[in-house]
Amino acid sequence: MLSNQPVSSTTAWSSAATDTDFWTMLAHTLLPSYVNTCRWFAGKARQQTGFSVQTIHSLDLPDGDLAFLLILEASYADGVPENYLLPVSFLTKPDAAVRADIPEKGRIGELTLDGQRGLLIDAIYDERFREVLFTAIYQNQTIAQPNGQLNFHRGKGLEEGDDKLSSQVLPVDSSNSAMTFGDKYFLKLYRKLFEETNPEVDMVAFLTDESNFTHIPAFGGSIIWKQPNRADVTLGMIQRMVPNDKDSWMQTGDYLNDFLYGVPQRMFAIREDVFDKVELLGKRTGEMHCALYKPSRDGIPTDTAFAPEPFTDEYRTFLIKRFEDLLERRYALLIDNYTKLDPLAQRLAWVFMEAKEMIETFIADFRTRPLDSLRIRIHGDYHLGQVLATSSDFVIIDFEGEPESTISERKIKHSPLKDVAGMIRSYHYAVSAKLFNSTETDNIDPDHLQRVSDRWFYLIRDTFLDAYLDVFGAPHPLFKNNSEINFLLLIYLLEKAVYELGYEISYRPAWVKIPLKGIIDVVREIEKIRLSDGHSVHDVPMLQTGLLQTKGV
Structure with missing residues (x-):
């Protein structure tokens, strides 16, 4: 202005x-x-x-x-x-x-x-400026500046012969700026800067240049500001544009419209192609994580930024502290806003609060439990909105990581099951939001809706997870065994659902039941571990599921 x-x-x-x-x-x-x-x-x-x-x-x-x-x-x-x-x-x-x-x-x-x-x-x-940026990347230019230099790096995704392309600025307002070149390439200029390379550029460049994983917009190049004795700063990245119909959140919503139609008639029907799509997304997710798993080979070490790492005490302490702080804030927020919740959400909230000691014991178990699975760089903010649906496949986008985390935190290696947990939670949101917020279900008992929602979700969750794990085979260094897979997945699912709870309490009280239900599902699984684990703490109260029962159910 x-x-x-x-x-x-x-x-x-x-x-x-x-x-x-x-x-x-x-x-x-x-x-x-x-x-x-x-x-x-x-x-x-x-x-x-x-x-x-x-x-x-x-x-x-x-x-x-x-x-x-x-x-x-x-x-x-x-x-x-x-x-x-x-x-x-x-x-x-x-x-x-x-x-x-x-x-x-x-x-x-x-x-x-x-x-x-x-x-x-x-x-x-200014079209002249856009042309200069693109040409500098295409030609791998290094331009000296009084304070360091600008390195324009060309990646594999930028094709020969594309040196002269018309350009335009995309009209979408966001936290970065986007320009297109020849309707073939997409240049993102990062506005808020950090004294570290952007995790998205690191991830996309690695997947494009170091693997055969093609289900991302290919890395075309980057703009890096290099300074003496200072960390590199990422200014921009160029990628191939991907024709797509919609993101997977919208696609899943379309499938759920068909499912929703039968609910008032007490019909439970899921089209077969829904399972096909979910299986394919599970497979692509597994392939992405396989591409990110790069151990040293033939004595040649992997780039330390991407080398697999074990579950160290340092990592466990980091995750536990973040989780405990998050949990404490969410309990306080839930207590302060309890009266604003609908009856179903209030019952779920009670079960969650009564399970506090069990959750704390589970977290303490994570601190000392032997874990032989490995950690790698992951997407970090993985959900249905981060996957574009093409005519017959999927393309995974936006590798910047959790928006509320620091750049350093976004580069921390996790079990790839953290991404899996993000996608599972996203499917849970999709069905819950559709069933609980549609006019077609206004007159249906909430408890019945919850049961219908659960049935759809459990089928989709298991389909996704089975297809995902089939990619790796067994055994695989990333996953020691099924016991560790189940334990780690619960850790990340619980963390994700507790994180979601804060947003919903503050901005969408009507949706609070969605993350609360996710938390209760995890706590049920934790209780199963307690009952089968000879090292469980016997004086910790059991899950109070009786609080969920209502008259006539």
Whole structure:
């Protein structure tokens, strides 16, 4: 959004890179109001104390002009500052025809530089800038800068002969910016920056360049800022575009519409092709994890970032602490909001709270139980919305990891069963949301709906899990045996459902029963382990399932 304040400087655009006073002036005038209108700026709700341009990278445009990649620091009254990427270019009066194509959200403000008036814009809306980025990646360029260098790396997914392609900015507002080239490639420019390489770039590059797994948008290249004695910073990544009908959440919703139709007539029917799709997704998930499992071979070590690791004490301590903190916050939130819940959710909440000691004992068991399974890099935020459905297959996308985790945490290796747990929880959400939030089921007893929902979910869950495990065969180093598979899957399922609980209590109280039911399912399985495990703690109360019973059921 344009600033109403006229801004001018005696500095010429061609020499602006070295004029710190000019950028300080912009950081106090045009940039704050503009950045606060941008979808990618995450600091809107925080008390801001100012912006400053920390680093300026220069890029030569094809016509001899310049564009700058600004590393903009946002400071706050509380907490650490954040760094954002803001590319800028300057359009002068002769560029009137070009200016007309710049959308309002790309216009930073009117500016007069060295007597020449023009428009300062976000450079992603400048076709010259987009061309420079793509060409630099295609040619594997390294461009020296006063503060390090920009490395443009080309991956296997960028084909020969594609050096000159038309481009456009996708109109979707998100936490990053997206550009397309020739309707064949997709360039994501990361806006919020971290002093580490982006996990998505690491993962997609590894899967494309180091494996035969093709069910991702192939890695076309990356833009990395390298500095002496500092960690690399990822600025962007290019991938192949994938034609798709919809994501798997929408596809599953379509299948559930057919299932939903029969529920009021007390008909239970699942089309055979639903099982085929679920089996295929289980298979593709297993193949992805097989591709990520790269032990050293013939004495040649694997990149340490992807080498398999055991369940160390350090990892167990990390996971347990995160889980215990999460659990404590969720119990408090549930107690504070108990009266807002519907009767079914209240009964589930009681069972969950009564099972607190059993859950704590289960977590303590994780600390000491011998585990010979291995950990690897995983997707990290795996659910139906992260899988695109093509005409006959699936493509897995978005490897950035858990949005609320730090970059370092997103790179921690887990059992691949953490991804499996994410997908199982996603299927549970799909059926529960459909059955409990449809007008067709308004007059059906909630307990009956729960039983119908459970039957669909258990069939789909087992179909997915069986197909997934069939990919590995037995034994496999990632999974020592069935006992460890069951135990670890319960750990990750419980963590995921407890995490979901917080969001639903805060924003969708009507949906609280969904994660609560997921928690109760896990606790039932924990109880089975207790009953069959000679090391179980006998003075821990059993699960109070009688609380779930209602009159007439």
